[in-house]
Amino acid sequence: MVAMKGVILISTYPDEANALKAxxxxxxxxxxxxxxxxxxxxxxxxxxxxxxxEEYLALFKTTEDSLPRLKEFISSTHPYKVPEMVSIAMDSVxxxxxxxxVESISS
Amino acid sequence: MVAMKGVILISTYPDEANALKAxxxxxxxxxxxxxxxxxxxxxxxxxxxxxxxEEYLALFKTTEDSLPRLKEFISSTHPYKVPEMVSIAMDSVxxxxxxxxVESISS
Amino acid sequence: MVAMKGVILISTYPDEANALKAxxxxxxxxxxxxxxxxxxxxxxxxxxxxxxxEEYLALFKTTEDSLPRLKEFISSTHPYKVPEMVSIAMDSVxxxxxxxxVESISS
Numbered sequence: 001m002v003a004m005k006g007v008i009l010i011s012t013y014p015d016e017a018n019a020l021k022a023x024x025x026x027x028x029x030x031x032x033x034x035x036x037x038x039x040x041x042x043x044x045x046x047x048x049x050x051x052x053x054e055e056y057l058a059l060f061k062t063t064e065d066s067l068p069r070l071k072e073f074i075s076s077t078h079p080y081k082v083p084e085m086v087s088i089a090m091d092s093v094x095x096x097x098x099x100x101x102v103e104s105i106s107s
Numbered sequence: 108m109v110a111m112k113g114v115i116l117i118s119t120y121p122d123e124a125n126a127l128k129a130x131x132x133x134x135x136x137x138x139x140x141x142x143x144x145x146x147x148x149x150x151x152x153x154x155x156x157x158x159x160x161e162e163y164l165a166l167f168k169t170t171e172d173s174l175p176r177l178k179e180f181i182s183s184t185h186p187y188k189v190p191e192m193v194s195i196a197m198d199s200v201x202x203x204x205x206x207x208x209v210e211s212i213s214s
Numbered sequence: 215m216v217a218m219k220g221v222i223l224i225s226t227y228p229d230e231a232n233a234l235k236a237x238x239x240x241x242x243x244x245x246x247x248x249x250x251x252x253x254x255x256x257x258x259x260x261x262x263x264x265x266x267x268e269e270y271l272a273l274f275k276t277t278e279d280s281l282p283r284l285k286e287f288i289s290s291t292h293p294y295k296v297p298e299m300v301s302i303a304m305d306s307v308x309x310x311x312x313x314x315x316v317e318s319i320s321s
Binding site: 006016028035036038061091092096 | 221226252253254255256257258259264266269271281285289296297298299300301302303
Protein backbone atom coordinates (compact mmCIF):
# COMPACT_ATOMS: atom_id res chain seq x y z
CA MET A 1 0.00 0.00 0.00
CA VAL A 2 1.41 3.39 -1.02
CA ALA A 3 2.30 5.35 2.23
CA MET A 4 0.41 8.56 1.30
CA LYS A 5 -2.97 8.86 3.07
CA GLY A 6 -6.19 9.58 1.16
CA VAL A 7 -8.94 11.90 2.40
CA ILE A 8 -12.54 12.71 1.38
CA LEU A 9 -13.44 16.38 1.97
CA ILE A 10 -17.21 16.93 2.14
CA SER A 11 -18.85 20.26 1.32
CA THR A 12 -22.32 21.37 0.21
CA TYR A 13 -23.34 23.93 -2.43
CA PRO A 14 -26.61 25.82 -3.11
CA ASP A 15 -26.84 24.62 -6.73
CA GLU A 16 -25.17 22.36 -9.30
CA ALA A 17 -23.43 25.25 -11.10
CA ASN A 18 -21.57 26.31 -7.94
CA ALA A 19 -20.67 22.70 -7.13
CA LEU A 20 -19.36 22.07 -10.66
CA LYS A 21 -17.35 25.31 -10.65
CA ALA A 22 -15.65 24.31 -7.39
CA UNK A 23 -15.09 20.75 -8.62
CA UNK A 24 -13.52 21.84 -11.92
CA UNK A 25 -11.38 24.44 -10.12
CA UNK A 26 -10.09 21.85 -7.62
CA UNK A 27 -9.32 19.19 -10.27
CA UNK A 28 -7.88 21.73 -12.73
CA UNK A 29 -5.48 23.09 -10.11
CA UNK A 30 -4.57 19.54 -8.96
CA UNK A 31 -5.98 19.99 -5.46
CA UNK A 32 -8.30 16.97 -5.88
CA UNK A 33 -8.12 13.94 -8.18
CA UNK A 34 -11.89 13.54 -8.42
CA UNK A 35 -15.07 15.19 -7.13
CA UNK A 36 -18.42 13.39 -6.91
CA UNK A 37 -21.51 15.61 -6.85
CA UNK A 38 -24.97 14.42 -5.71
CA UNK A 39 -28.28 16.23 -5.47
CA UNK A 40 -29.57 16.26 -1.88
CA UNK A 41 -32.23 17.81 0.30
CA UNK A 42 -30.95 19.47 3.45
CA UNK A 43 -32.70 20.24 6.72
CA UNK A 44 -30.63 22.57 8.89
CA UNK A 45 -30.82 25.35 11.50
CA UNK A 46 -29.82 28.81 10.32
CA UNK A 47 -30.23 32.02 12.29
CA UNK A 48 -32.80 30.44 14.60
CA UNK A 49 -35.00 28.89 11.87
CA UNK A 50 -35.14 25.29 10.59
CA UNK A 51 -34.59 25.45 6.82
CA UNK A 52 -35.44 22.88 4.11
CA UNK A 53 -33.45 23.41 0.92
CA GLU A 54 -32.20 21.62 -2.19
CA GLU A 55 -28.40 21.46 -2.17
CA TYR A 56 -25.56 19.64 -3.88
CA LEU A 57 -23.17 17.45 -1.87
CA ALA A 58 -19.58 17.45 -3.14
CA LEU A 59 -17.07 14.73 -2.19
CA PHE A 60 -13.53 15.93 -2.99
CA LYS A 61 -11.07 13.01 -3.12
CA THR A 62 -7.57 14.15 -2.27
CA THR A 63 -4.43 13.36 -0.24
CA GLU A 64 -3.57 14.40 3.30
CA ASP A 65 -0.74 16.59 1.97
CA SER A 66 -3.04 18.56 -0.33
CA LEU A 67 -5.91 18.93 2.17
CA PRO A 68 -4.85 22.34 3.61
CA ARG A 69 -4.55 23.92 0.13
CA LEU A 70 -7.86 22.35 -0.96
CA LYS A 71 -9.56 23.79 2.17
CA GLU A 72 -8.04 27.20 1.39
CA PHE A 73 -9.37 27.00 -2.18
CA ILE A 74 -12.88 25.95 -1.08
CA SER A 75 -13.23 28.56 1.67
CA SER A 76 -11.94 31.38 -0.58
CA THR A 77 -14.34 30.51 -3.42
CA HIS A 78 -17.44 29.24 -1.57
CA PRO A 79 -20.73 31.18 -1.87
CA TYR A 80 -21.78 30.40 1.76
CA LYS A 81 -20.79 32.55 4.78
CA VAL A 82 -20.00 29.37 6.76
CA PRO A 83 -19.19 26.59 4.26
CA GLU A 84 -19.18 22.97 5.38
CA MET A 85 -15.69 21.49 5.21
CA VAL A 86 -15.60 18.09 6.86
CA SER A 87 -12.84 15.59 6.13
CA ILE A 88 -13.15 11.81 6.45
CA ALA A 89 -10.08 9.57 6.54
CA MET A 90 -9.77 6.93 3.82
CA ASP A 91 -9.03 3.85 5.92
CA SER A 92 -7.66 1.86 2.98
CA VAL A 93 -7.30 2.67 -0.72
CA UNK A 94 -6.55 0.20 -3.50
CA UNK A 95 -2.96 0.68 -4.56
CA UNK A 96 -3.60 1.56 -8.22
CA UNK A 97 -6.35 4.05 -7.30
CA UNK A 98 -4.06 5.70 -4.73
CA UNK A 99 -1.26 5.90 -7.31
CA UNK A 100 -3.66 7.53 -9.75
CA UNK A 101 -4.80 10.03 -7.06
CA VAL A 102 -1.20 10.97 -6.19
CA GLU A 103 -0.34 11.38 -9.88
CA SER A 104 -3.45 13.50 -10.57
CA ILE A 105 -2.79 15.79 -7.63
CA SER A 106 0.91 16.43 -7.17
CA SER A 107 2.74 16.38 -10.51
CA MET B 108 -9.68 23.73 16.14
CA VAL B 109 -12.58 23.58 18.60
CA ALA B 110 -12.04 20.48 20.87
CA MET B 111 -15.51 19.00 20.34
CA LYS B 112 -15.57 16.09 17.85
CA GLY B 113 -17.98 15.98 14.92
CA VAL B 114 -19.77 12.82 13.75
CA ILE B 115 -21.87 11.79 10.72
CA LEU B 116 -24.62 9.29 11.61
CA ILE B 117 -25.88 7.36 8.57
CA SER B 118 -29.35 5.84 8.40
CA THR B 119 -31.71 4.81 5.59
CA TYR B 120 -35.48 5.32 5.24
CA PRO B 121 -38.14 3.67 3.04
CA ASP B 122 -39.34 7.00 1.56
CA GLU B 123 -38.62 10.73 1.52
CA ALA B 124 -41.49 11.56 3.91
CA ASN B 125 -40.05 9.34 6.66
CA ALA B 126 -36.54 10.70 6.07
CA LEU B 127 -37.75 14.31 6.22
CA LYS B 128 -39.79 13.64 9.38
CA ALA B 129 -36.71 12.23 11.13
CA UNK B 130 -34.49 15.04 9.83
CA UNK B 131 -36.88 17.78 11.00
CA UNK B 132 -37.33 16.07 14.36
CA UNK B 133 -33.56 15.80 14.91
CA UNK B 134 -32.81 19.41 13.90
CA UNK B 135 -35.86 20.80 15.76
CA UNK B 136 -34.82 19.08 19.00
CA UNK B 137 -31.18 20.15 18.49
CA UNK B 138 -29.88 16.58 18.18
CA UNK B 139 -28.33 17.34 14.77
CA UNK B 140 -27.23 20.61 13.15
CA UNK B 141 -27.98 19.46 9.62
CA UNK B 142 -29.30 16.39 7.80
CA UNK B 143 -28.58 15.65 4.12
CA UNK B 144 -31.04 13.35 2.36
CA UNK B 145 -30.32 11.57 -0.94
CA UNK B 146 -32.42 9.19 -3.04
CA UNK B 147 -30.69 5.83 -3.41
CA UNK B 148 -31.31 2.29 -4.65
CA UNK B 149 -30.48 -0.42 -2.14
CA UNK B 150 -29.64 -4.07 -2.67
CA UNK B 151 -29.71 -6.00 0.61
CA UNK B 152 -30.43 -9.42 2.16
CA UNK B 153 -33.56 -9.64 4.28
CA UNK B 154 -35.05 -12.84 5.70
CA UNK B 155 -33.11 -15.01 3.25
CA UNK B 156 -34.02 -13.03 0.07
CA UNK B 157 -31.97 -10.44 -1.86
CA UNK B 158 -34.12 -7.29 -2.09
CA UNK B 159 -33.88 -4.33 -4.50
CA UNK B 160 -35.64 -1.22 -3.19
CA GLU B 161 -35.69 2.56 -3.51
CA GLU B 162 -34.62 4.17 -0.23
CA TYR B 163 -33.48 7.52 1.14
CA LEU B 164 -30.04 7.89 2.72
CA ALA B 165 -29.89 10.36 5.62
CA LEU B 166 -26.60 11.85 6.86
CA PHE B 167 -27.13 13.39 10.33
CA LYS B 168 -24.32 15.83 11.20
CA THR B 169 -23.87 16.06 14.96
CA THR B 170 -21.33 16.09 17.80
CA GLU B 171 -19.90 13.16 19.73
CA ASP B 172 -21.68 14.38 22.89
CA SER B 173 -25.10 14.36 21.23
CA LEU B 174 -24.66 11.06 19.37
CA PRO B 175 -26.25 8.81 22.07
CA ARG B 176 -29.40 10.96 22.29
CA LEU B 177 -29.61 11.19 18.47
CA LYS B 178 -29.36 7.38 18.25
CA GLU B 179 -32.09 7.06 20.88
CA PHE B 180 -34.31 9.44 18.87
CA ILE B 181 -33.71 7.61 15.58
CA SER B 182 -34.26 4.10 16.95
CA SER B 183 -37.44 5.14 18.82
CA THR B 184 -38.98 6.80 15.75
CA HIS B 185 -37.68 4.65 12.88
CA PRO B 186 -40.18 2.65 10.74
CA TYR B 187 -37.74 -0.30 10.25
CA LYS B 188 -37.45 -3.26 12.65
CA VAL B 189 -33.64 -3.07 12.40
CA PRO B 190 -32.72 0.51 11.41
CA GLU B 191 -29.24 1.27 10.10
CA MET B 192 -27.31 3.49 12.51
CA VAL B 193 -23.68 3.76 11.47
CA SER B 194 -21.47 6.60 12.67
CA ILE B 195 -18.42 7.92 10.84
CA ALA B 196 -15.86 10.12 12.61
CA MET B 197 -15.29 13.60 11.19
CA ASP B 198 -11.48 13.63 10.96
CA SER B 199 -11.28 17.43 10.71
CA VAL B 200 -13.95 20.11 10.60
CA UNK B 201 -13.42 23.75 9.63
CA UNK B 202 -13.51 25.83 12.78
CA UNK B 203 -16.45 28.08 11.82
CA UNK B 204 -18.55 25.10 10.66
CA UNK B 205 -17.81 23.26 13.91
CA UNK B 206 -18.75 26.36 15.93
CA UNK B 207 -22.03 26.58 14.00
CA UNK B 208 -22.72 22.85 14.62
CA VAL B 209 -22.08 23.20 18.37
CA GLU B 210 -24.31 26.30 18.54
CA SER B 211 -27.12 24.60 16.56
CA ILE B 212 -27.05 21.51 18.73
CA SER B 213 -26.40 22.33 22.36
CA SER B 214 -27.82 25.77 23.25
CA MET C 215 -21.40 -3.70 21.08
CA VAL C 216 -20.55 -6.77 18.92
CA ALA C 217 -16.67 -6.93 18.54
CA MET C 218 -16.65 -7.30 14.75
CA LYS C 219 -15.83 -4.03 12.93
CA GLY C 220 -18.00 -2.64 10.13
CA VAL C 221 -16.65 -1.02 6.97
CA ILE C 222 -18.07 0.99 4.06
CA LEU C 223 -16.31 0.30 0.76
CA ILE C 224 -16.84 3.06 -1.81
CA SER C 225 -16.61 2.48 -5.55
CA THR C 226 -17.99 4.20 -8.65
CA TYR C 227 -19.51 2.73 -11.81
CA PRO C 228 -20.14 4.13 -15.32
CA ASP C 229 -23.88 3.31 -15.25
CA GLU C 230 -26.65 1.92 -13.03
CA ALA C 231 -26.64 -1.51 -14.70
CA ASN C 232 -22.97 -2.09 -13.82
CA ALA C 233 -23.50 -0.81 -10.27
CA LEU C 234 -26.54 -3.06 -9.76
CA LYS C 235 -24.71 -6.10 -11.18
CA ALA C 236 -21.84 -5.57 -8.72
CA UNK C 237 -24.24 -4.93 -5.83
CA UNK C 238 -26.30 -8.07 -6.51
CA UNK C 239 -23.15 -10.15 -6.95
CA UNK C 240 -21.69 -8.92 -3.64
CA UNK C 241 -24.90 -9.45 -1.65
CA UNK C 242 -25.68 -12.79 -3.35
CA UNK C 243 -22.22 -14.16 -2.49
CA UNK C 244 -22.46 -12.77 1.06
CA UNK C 245 -19.53 -10.36 0.62
CA UNK C 246 -21.70 -7.37 1.60
CA UNK C 247 -24.90 -7.11 3.63
CA UNK C 248 -26.21 -4.10 1.75
CA UNK C 249 -25.19 -1.81 -1.12
CA UNK C 250 -26.54 1.74 -1.57
CA UNK C 251 -26.35 3.17 -5.07
CA UNK C 252 -26.68 6.89 -5.89
CA UNK C 253 -26.55 8.77 -9.17
CA UNK C 254 -23.69 11.31 -9.19
CA UNK C 255 -21.81 13.62 -11.49
CA UNK C 256 -18.05 13.23 -11.42
CA UNK C 257 -15.27 15.64 -12.34
CA UNK C 258 -11.89 13.90 -12.55
CA UNK C 259 -8.53 13.91 -14.31
CA UNK C 260 -7.90 11.04 -16.73
CA UNK C 261 -4.93 10.76 -19.12
CA UNK C 262 -4.19 14.48 -18.83
CA UNK C 263 -7.76 15.72 -19.44
CA UNK C 264 -10.40 16.92 -16.94
CA UNK C 265 -13.51 14.81 -17.54
CA UNK C 266 -17.16 15.48 -16.57
CA UNK C 267 -19.27 12.32 -16.49
CA GLU C 268 -22.43 10.83 -15.01
CA GLU C 269 -21.55 7.92 -12.69
CA TYR C 270 -23.09 5.79 -9.98
CA LEU C 271 -21.63 5.78 -6.47
CA ALA C 272 -21.86 2.41 -4.67
CA LEU C 273 -21.51 2.09 -0.88
CA PHE C 274 -20.86 -1.56 0.04
CA LYS C 275 -21.58 -2.22 3.74
CA THR C 276 -19.49 -5.11 5.01
CA THR C 277 -17.26 -6.34 7.85
CA GLU C 278 -13.51 -5.97 8.26
CA ASP C 279 -13.09 -9.75 7.87
CA SER C 280 -14.87 -9.82 4.50
CA LEU C 281 -13.23 -6.68 3.09
CA PRO C 282 -10.32 -8.45 1.30
CA ARG C 283 -12.66 -10.88 -0.51
CA LEU C 284 -15.08 -8.04 -1.39
CA LYS C 285 -12.16 -6.04 -2.86
CA GLU C 286 -11.08 -9.08 -4.85
CA PHE C 287 -14.64 -9.49 -6.20
CA ILE C 288 -14.95 -5.79 -7.14
CA SER C 289 -11.55 -5.52 -8.84
CA SER C 290 -12.07 -8.77 -10.80
CA THR C 291 -15.51 -7.71 -12.09
CA HIS C 292 -15.15 -3.93 -12.46
CA PRO C 293 -15.43 -2.35 -15.95
CA TYR C 294 -12.82 0.37 -15.18
CA LYS C 295 -9.06 -0.09 -15.69
CA VAL C 296 -8.41 1.59 -12.30
CA PRO C 297 -11.55 1.14 -10.16
CA GLU C 298 -12.02 3.26 -7.06
CA MET C 299 -11.91 1.12 -3.91
CA VAL C 300 -11.83 3.30 -0.82
CA SER C 301 -12.82 1.96 2.60
CA ILE C 302 -14.14 4.06 5.47
CA ALA C 303 -14.23 2.72 9.04
CA MET C 304 -17.62 2.48 10.73
CA ASP C 305 -16.82 4.22 14.04
CA SER C 306 -19.90 2.76 15.79
CA VAL C 307 -22.72 0.54 14.56
CA UNK C 308 -26.00 -0.11 16.39
CA UNK C 309 -25.84 -3.60 17.86
CA UNK C 310 -28.86 -5.04 16.03
CA UNK C 311 -27.72 -3.64 12.67
CA UNK C 312 -24.23 -5.08 13.19
CA UNK C 313 -25.73 -8.47 14.12
CA UNK C 314 -27.81 -8.38 10.93
CA UNK C 315 -24.71 -7.46 8.85
CA VAL C 316 -22.69 -10.33 10.36
CA GLU C 317 -25.55 -12.78 9.76
CA SER C 318 -26.04 -11.59 6.15
CA ILE C 319 -22.36 -11.88 5.33
CA SER C 320 -20.80 -14.87 7.02
CA SER C 321 -23.32 -17.72 7.42
